Amino acid sequence: MAKRIFITCLFNYILMILKISLSLSPVFLLLFLFLFLDSLRLVNKTILLVCLAWGICSAALSFYANTFLIREYSLNFELFSGYIAPVVEEMLKMLLILWLIRRNKIGFMIDGAIYGFSVGAAFSFAENIFYLMNFASEESNIMVWVTRGFGTAVMHGGTTAVFAIIVISSLNRQAFFGFAVLAGALTAILIHASFNALTIWPVAATVFIIVIIPLALILSFQFNENAIRKWLEMEFDTEVSMLAMIRKGKFAETRTGQYLLSIRSHFPAEVVFDLYCFISLYTELSIKAKSLMMLRENDFAVSPDPEIPAKLGELKSLRKQIGNAAYLAITPVLRMNRKDLWKLSMLASEK
Numbered sequence: 590m591a592k593r594i595f596i597t598c599l600f601n602y603i604l605m606i607l608k609i610s611l612s613l614s615p616v617f618l619l620l621f622l623f624l625f626l627d628s629l630r631l632v633n634k635t636i637l638l639v640c641l642a643w644g645i646c647s648a649a650l651s652f653y654a655n656t657f658l659i660r661e662y663s664l665n666f667e668l669f670s671g672y673i674a675p676v677v678e679e680m681l682k683m684l685l686i687l688w689l690i691r692r693n694k695i696g697f698m699i700d701g702a703i704y705g706f707s708v709g710a711a712f713s714f715a716e717n718i719f720y721l722m723n724f725a726s727e728e729s730n731i732m733v734w735v736t737r738g739f740g741t742a743v744m745h746g747g748t749t750a751v752f753a754i755i756v757i758s759s760l761n762r763q764a765f766f767g768f769a770v771l772a773g774a775l776t777a778i779l780i781h782a783s784f785n786a787l788t789i790w791p792v793a794a795t796v797f798i799i800v801i802i803p804l805a806l807i808l809s810f811q812f813n814e815n816a817i818r819k820w821l822e823m824e825f826d827t828e829v830s831m832l833a834m835i836r837k838g839k840f841a842e843t844r845t846g847q848y849l850l851s852i853r854s855h856f857p858a859e860v861v862f863d864l865y866c867f868i869s870l871y872t873e874l875s876i877k878a879k880s881l882m883m884l885r886e887n888d889f890a891v892s893p894d895p896e897i898p899a900k901l902g903e904l905k906s907l908r909k910q911i912g913n914a915a916y917l918a919i920t921p922v923l924r925m926n927r928k929d930l931w932k933l934s935m936l937a938s939e940k
Contacts, residue, residue: 611737613742616713616742630886631700648714671785671786675781679778683773685708686704687756689701690756699810703750709749710742710746713745736794739795743802744781747806748780750802760927824875825879828875830843831872835872864919867907882935898937
């Protein structure tokens with residue numbers, strides 16, 4: 590009798606470990622894979638931890654929001670989970686990604702996708718912990734936990750990653766911010782709602798998610814890394830040449846210098862001088878940022894430059910002194926779009 594009880598307890602213990610492993614580990618294994626594929630080292634570890642923390646917080650907020658809506662409006666659970674829960678959960682998950690994009694903390698689809706996936710991974714972790722605590726002893730069907738670990742969890746990570754990819758790629762094509770966010774949000778919500786609708790065929794839904802989401806992200810990583818390398822190669826040599834001309838006192842011979850001469854009559858002399866200083870310092874910092882990316886890609890150790898904080902502060906001061914009109918006038922020739930401004934944010938994190 591004692592032996593039978595021991596075997597039963599051991600079996601239940603092993604079954605519980607299996608449930609935990611199947612429901613919690615797959616999505617984090619995928620996250621580690623995506624981090625490994627980030628050969629350009631675009632992901633900031635501090636931001637990654639913030640994303641993981643927000644994923645857990647957004648799961649808690651979603652639980653309370655969903656519970657409130659169901660009780661307050663006496664909604665049918667199946668209808669709610671199919672059409673309303675995806676909206677609530679995706680909107681909460683994407684809030685941090687939106688803030689990071691607006692603050693130029695995300696520069697490319699790769700880091701955006703990883704940050705988005707980490708938010709979704711932590712969200713699913715919290716959600717599956719809740720299910721394990723409340724239903725693990727009641728639900729003995731292993732396929733339920735396989736579905737939660739390989740299907741639901743990867744779906745949560747994938748939808749937020751897809752949102753980030755669509756927003757960033759749209760902004761890089763000069764789309765309006767509102768349009769980019771709307772396109773990304775609708776796509777994420779549609780994927781989430783479609784997955785929920787397919788839960789009547791859980792195995793099919795899980796297989797679809799576990800194949801399509803990782804494949805789509807890996808392909809986007811490959812495409813974006815090639816684009817980043819071209820961007821680095823094309824602009825690095827140009828900026829090095831321009832900085833050399835500036836330091837030789839031959840800035841007027843460059844295209845940017847000629848452009849500055851052509852607009853100088855529109856601004857006071859002191860503003861034109863500040864523009865010259867701003868262009869010189871921005872170019873220097875841009876070269877440093879690109880050099881840092883190249884060194885990271887080739888696994889070279891990089892020591893923080895003690896002069897960077899002061900130079901970033903000086904650049905910020907010059908930006909205020911030249912004013913909005915002068916800044917907008919030089920933006921086209923310096924290519925100061927969102928991924929270029931991200932470089933400065935990356936340098937700031939290295940100080």
